[in-house]
Structures are given as C-alpha cells and as structure tokens.
Amino acid sequence: MTDSEALRRAQAVRHFNRFYTQHIGALHEHLAKSEFSLTEVRVLHELSRGRAQTASVLGRSLALDSGYLSRLLTNFERRSLITRRPSEFDARQSLISLTESGHAAYAPLDTAAIKEVSSLLAGLNPLAQEQLITAMKTIERLLGAEPSHELVVLRQPQSGECGWLVHRQAQWFRSQHGWDQSFEGLLARVVADYTQRSDPVREMCWVADQNGLVVGSVCLVSVSTTVAGVRLLWVEPDMQRLGIGTQLINACLRFARRAGYTKLTLTTASSLIEPRQLCERTGFKVVAASPERRFGKDLTIERWELNL
Structure with missing residues (x-):
C-alpha cells in the first residue's frame, strides 16, 4: 500500500x-x-x-x-x-x-x-x-479484538446474496492475488446456472450466517448422475480457522449422499493454501494438476476428489 x-x-x-x-x-x-x-x-x-x-x-x-x-x-x-x-x-x-x-x-x-x-x-x-x-x-x-465465536447457521441464500458472493470473492481475489475479471465471470456463470436450473433435489447452495452476516458459502452442483461439484466455497478471511469451512463441506457431504452421488469434485489453485488444507482435512485427494493460464495469471490448477 x-x-x-x-x-x-x-x-x-x-x-x-x-x-x-x-x-x-x-x-x-x-x-x-x-x-x-x-x-x-x-x-x-x-x-x-x-x-x-x-x-x-x-x-x-x-x-x-x-x-x-x-x-x-x-x-x-x-x-x-x-x-x-x-x-x-x-x-x-x-x-x-x-x-x-x-x-x-x-x-x-x-x-x-x-x-x-x-x-x-x-x-x-x-x-x-x-x-x-x-x-x-x-x-x-x-x-473486534478476536474473531467472533457466535453460532454460525447454514441456510439457503436470500435474494441478492448470490450476486453479493460473486462480488465479494471477485473483489478479494483481485486484491490479494491479482486475478482479473474472467474469475468474476466464472463465478457469475456458476450462480446463473444454479439459480436457473433450480433443482433442490440434486443441487443446493448454503451461506454461513453469523448474527445476520454472511461469512461463508458453498454451492453443490450436478456434474453427472453420480458426480457433484463443489463450487463457490468461501470463508471470510477474518473468520477462517473457526471450523466454518468444514461445516460447509460437511453440508455438501450429507446432501450429496442423500441425492445419490458417489463422488465429489473440487477445483482450486495450488497457490491457495487455505482451500487446499480444507480439502485435506475433509478427505479430498488430488487426482490431477496442470499448469494453466487462468484469470490473468500462470497457475497450477488442481482437481480434488472425494469418494462417498
């Protein structure tokens, strides 16, 4: 600065x-x-x-x-x-x-x-x-002097909150990692596809709500009849390491099993330490990694999977 x-x-x-x-x-x-x-x-x-x-x-x-x-x-x-x-x-x-x-x-x-x-x-x-x-x-x-430990409740997003999640994540990754607007476009497509399909039997989105504030999110979308993808996984930086990410992933696991999926997939960049650590803690394994030009940066894109 x-x-x-x-x-x-x-x-x-x-x-x-x-x-x-x-x-x-x-x-x-x-x-x-x-x-x-x-x-x-x-x-x-x-x-x-x-x-x-x-x-x-x-x-x-x-x-x-x-x-x-x-x-x-x-x-x-x-x-x-x-x-x-x-x-x-x-x-x-x-x-x-x-x-x-x-x-x-x-x-x-x-x-x-x-x-x-x-x-x-x-x-x-x-x-x-x-x-x-x-x-x-x-x-x-x-x-606040310390992160708030008040109860975090997972709920479905209200009108306008999905768009806010796109804005918030695009803003953060631009500020911290220099990712360009193509990342925002990717997030917007995920939200658009999810909201237009509106299939609560096979797909679901959650926001982590603490005292009326959205402090995290995740979206589970259908990739095939047996595979679901984890998208929009996010925890506010000042609220990390409080178990919110694990809470969001566990919601995906419960929903995916009820919906009959046999595998979860998640894509992230090797430079993003927190998402990778969360994947490891919740049982995901890296199945592929490749150098790619994405979001205006040279990244190593990793594909993680978890068998249910």
Whole structure:
C-alpha cells in the first residue's frame, strides 16, 4: 500500500468517526436531563442484561479505567443501585448485580434510547435500515479484538446474496492475488446456472450466517448422475480457522449422499493454501494438476476428489 493510499484510508476513518460521534451525541441528548452520565448508563446497561459480573470483567468489556470504575461502582452502591456478593470461584472478586432500584433507574433511560434510535431508523426505508445494520455489524466484526465465536447457521441464500458472493470473492481475489475479471465471470456463470436450473433435489447452495452476516458459502452442483461439484466455497478471511469451512463441506457431504452421488469434485489453485488444507482435512485427494493460464495469471490448477 502506498503512503497516499494509507493516508486516504486513515482520513476516511476519521471522517466517519466525526460523523458518527455527532449522531451519537444527538442520540444521547436525553442524558443532559438525566442524573447519569453516558459512562454510568453504559455500566447500568451492561448490568441490566441479568448476568452478575465482576468489576474486572466490566472494566475490560467497557474499556474503563479500573480506578474510575471503582469510584463509579462505589457511588452506585451508596445509592442502592447495585449489590455485591463474593464470587464462588475467586474470593478476591465480588459479583455485581443491579438491585430493583437499579433496574427501575435504568428502565426509563433504556426506553428513551430505544425510542430515539427507532426515530432515527424511521427516516430510512426497510432495505436501507438493513443495509445500515449490516454495515454496523461488519464494523464490529472487523474491528473486534478476536474473531467472533457466535453460532454460525447454514441456510439457503436470500435474494441478492448470490450476486453479493460473486462480488465479494471477485473483489478479494483481485486484491490479494491479482486475478482479473474472467474469475468474476466464472463465478457469475456458476450462480446463473444454479439459480436457473433450480433443482433442490440434486443441487443446493448454503451461506454461513453469523448474527445476520454472511461469512461463508458453498454451492453443490450436478456434474453427472453420480458426480457433484463443489463450487463457490468461501470463508471470510477474518473468520477462517473457526471450523466454518468444514461445516460447509460437511453440508455438501450429507446432501450429496442423500441425492445419490458417489463422488465429489473440487477445483482450486495450488497457490491457495487455505482451500487446499480444507480439502485435506475433509478427505479430498488430488487426482490431477496442470499448469494453466487462468484469470490473468500462470497457475497450477488442481482437481480434488472425494469418494462417498
């Protein structure tokens, strides 16, 4: 990345931060009329979720200074908003919970916050609302300290998601491997053929959904009466090594066996380490490899197979 490109991206992030901060300030105008600061409301919100927590856990989850948090909690305790009890697992720690007075103090703040956010969303049509929420979830996922381990559910793609998968994979392989638009054309043909045939008995596509975000995909298509091909196999780079790829391949295996196939095939390039490792872990074997000019690059194309 050039210095000018890095600067452009940094400025874009700063611009968004200013924009978002202004909106957050507007959404918390009601706090000016409240006896609680924004930080106090954040702590009350965390405790209102019904799970007793220690001060150290609260501090880490909210990124608060331990001394400041200690003073805040002492003030809450003096006002009978929280209770503390010794932890069964660590006598040095106390478990903190909201009292009935604490829940009563937080409830109107929570109601007011939901009302304000709902008013903001009301100015957008339903599709724009979902677009905004998806963008926010993506920011959380990408900037999270660790990959999210929330449940991943496999489901059939909704309208527009197959096209998005073509866009996302073509974008990634262009950025990381320099593949040209012919790769996007290949992906688009796979999607077009699958959606137009619409044969749920013999073919199936899945997306890996985590909390409303698509983080992976795979498509199983008919090659012959006994052979099925694995296509559009993809896991978002920041979500790899969490077992999602194996989950997708296993879905293909179960479906293929029910459909009566006796063999699965998969084609990849030798330079793509993650797909090759996934193939090896799930029992595929390399049956052919040949140098080819594809997607604007000199590649070694490998054909993998798995007997069912």
